[in-house]
Amino acid sequence: MKAKKSKINPAKKSNRSNKTPNKQTKQSKTIAERNSVASSLQLNSPQHTTSELIDTIHEYSIGHEIANAVTHGIGGGLSIAGLSILLTMAVLYGNVWHIVSSAIYGATLILLYLASTLYHGIYHTATKRIFKVIDHASIYLLIAGTYTPFTLVSLRENSEWGWTLFLVVWILAFAGVLLLLLFPGKYSGARVVVYILMGWLAIFVVKDIRTAIGVGGITWLVAGGLSYTVGVIFYLWDSLPFNHAIWHLFVLSGSLCHFFAILFYVLPPIQK
Secondary structure, eight states, X not given: OOOOXXXXXXXXXXXXXXXXXXXXXXXXXXXXXXHHHHHHHHHHSHHHHHHHHSOOSSOSOHHHHHHHHHHHHHHHHHHHHHHHHHHHHHHHHOOHHHHHHHHHHHHXXXXXXXXXXXXXXXXXXXXXXXXXXXXXXXXXXXXXXXXXXXXXXXXXXXXXXXXXHHHHHHHHHHHHHHHHHHSTTSOHHHHHHHHHHHHTGGGGGHHHHHHHHHHHHHHHHHHHHHHHHHXXXXXXOTTSTTHHHHHHHHHHHHHHHHHHHHHXXXXXXXXX
């Protein structure tokens, strides 16, 4: 007897062979969907958002960071010495307005240079991230702090714009700090624009300032503003080696100009 040959339908055979790949494809899709959901949840978590939104922390070479830390470390030392000089002059020859405004200005000056030095000098990522936010926030505070002696002393005594300008710059400063904390790492270009606009608000009352501190005081004031503004060019010039350290030198120069304006034209002269 001849054994009967079993006939297998080629179509059925093909269907059977395709079942396994279909199952694998479905499983792959399911895994991919789960991974997508997991990554989405991870991206939406506060911890990941904070670390992602803040600008790249280690954005400069070690040599560049050393230069950044040294330049503003020098500024920190000069700021402490400057505050000591201003307070001594204010206590000896001035009044409470001179003392308070000098203290505010000196404190914001020290804060900026100290925060900047620590931010650039520390390598530990988490700590560096904290000081980066403080560094950027302190720029707003220094701008308002620099206005303070001119508004609470010079303009308050010689113009009705003293208190108005004082309130405007400090409101802008605190608003800038708040936005920086709410949106860390975002809108860095807009921040620079706000810094410059805040710094040049004084141009609207330049006549009153000139009356209050004279041509010599205005000269130091404008020289400081120009130094800060020109320095922004180097801050944005990423392809230039050590551009950030060069910008620090312009910041240091601007601070010195404004310090001399306050020392010689806002505080009362030395009485013999």
